[in-house]
Amino acid sequence: MKKILIGFIVVLFVAVTVIAFTAVADAADYIGVKKCKACHMKQYKSWKKTGLATAFENLKPGVKADAKKKAGLDADKDYTTDAKCLKCHTTGYGKSGGFKSLAETPKLAGVQCESCHGPGSEYKVLMKKDKKYKIADAKAKGLIVPSEDEKGCMACHGADNPFKGKFNFKEGLEKTHAHFPMKHEH
Ligand code: HEC
Numbered sequence: 001m002k003k004i005l006i007g008f009i010v011v012l013f014v015a016v017t018v019i020a021f022t023a024v025a026d027a028a029d030y031i032g033v034k035k036c037k038a039c040h041m042k043q044y045k046s047w048k049k050t051g052l053a054t055a056f057e058n059l060k061p062g063v064k065a066d067a068k069k070k071a072g073l074d075a076d077k078d079y080t081t082d083a084k085c086l087k088c089h090t091t092g093y094g095k096s097g098g099f100k101s102l103a104e105t106p107k108l109a110g111v112q113c114e115s116c117h118g119p120g121s122e123y124k125v126l127m128k129k130d131k132k133y134k135i136a137d138a139k140a141k142g143l144i145v146p147s148e149d150e151k152g153c154m155a156c157h158g159a160d161n162p163f164k165g166k167f168n169f170k171e172g173l174e175k176t177h178a179h180f181p182m183k184h185e186h
């Protein structure tokens with residue numbers, strides 16, 4: 001009986017270790033919009049003009065004071081270090097390689113590419129290596145196709161958003177940044 005128990009514990013230990021290591025190996029990191037911009041200038045320029053790019057500014061005192069008051073927030077308060085706000089107004093907050101603070105990770109402020117497309121450290125390498133990559137391979141490396149991920153949008157546009165504007169998923173997809181035809185089929 002004791003041997004069986006020890007055997008069981010060893011198996012369990014190995015299984016947990018393997019799972020833990022696989023999870024670490026699979027998790028891609030957030031790398032910031034500058035990296036994406038290098039190859040996607042058109043989408044970048046369009047995104048830059050949206051409120052997504054400047055979403056962090058909203059957390060500063062005095063910015064959009066009337067909207068804040070209406071939502072029951074303190075217009076004079078500095079919300080730039082408030083975890084509640086940061087999870088929706090920055091990129092990858094609390095996740096591997098994601099936003100920590102303006103001082104530590106200034107390049108991840110605002111709602112950047114990876115908020116919708118997923119952390120890019122691994123699919124970026126694939127895109128660089130093979131311009132005709134298969135979409136399934138890119139997804140396996142963490143790429144998110146936004147039209148397949150309504151939940152991803154709702155994490156920020158859902159019920160715990162104090163401003164809860166009307167959000168229509170289909171219309172929202174169109175308005176993120178201008179879309180340009182892809183060069184390759186997949
Ligand atoms: C070294 C260049 C390079 C970098 C860096 C890069 N990409 Fe790409 N990306 C490509 C190429 C090439 C394609 C395929 C374009 C085509 O066929 O028109 C692509 C396609 C895409 C697509 C379309 C996916 C599909 O197949 O439907 C998205 C979304 C995308 N990239 C997002 C990003 C994001 C976000 C980043 C930054 C984290 C990034 N890319 C970094 C080269 C790059």
Ligand code: HEC
Nearest residue numbers: 050051052055088111115116146152153156172173175176
């Ligand atoms: C990390 C949180 C986050 C995620 C994920 C997110 N959004 Fe947003 N989105 C915001 C914030 C914050 C704003 C407000 C920006 C502002 O105006 O200050 C916004 C604004 C927008 C806007 C208005 C842009 C403009 O013209 O100014 C659209 C459209 C939008 N989001 C669509 C989407 C769609 C579609 C998805 C999913 C594919 C999505 N969002 C995912 C946080 C997010």
Ligand code: HEC
Nearest residue numbers: 058064067079084085088155156157160161162163164165
């Ligand atoms: C769950 C995600 C989420 C959280 C949490 C969140 N926001 Fe937002 N915020 C958004 C989205 C999405 C928008 C865009 C407006 C919309 O579609 O509702 C937005 C818009 C805003 C705006 C612009 C409103 C306007 O009418 O122009 C301000 C200011 C703002 N947020 C500040 C804050 C502050 C301060 C906090 C923390 C107390 C906070 N937000 C927490 C998602 C969030």
Ligand code: HEC
Nearest residue numbers: 036040043044047111112113116145146147173176179180
């Ligand atoms: C608010 C969400 C959101 C953000 C932020 C965002 N995208 Fe997209 N992106 C989309 C949607 C939606 C599509 C259309 C694909 C789909 O319908 O699934 C798309 C498509 C693309 C494509 C495919 C070709 C095209 O033009 O449609 C590329 C490349 C791309 N995005 C790159 C970027 C880059 C680079 C950034 C940052 C500068 C970025 N995206 C930021 C939502 C977003």
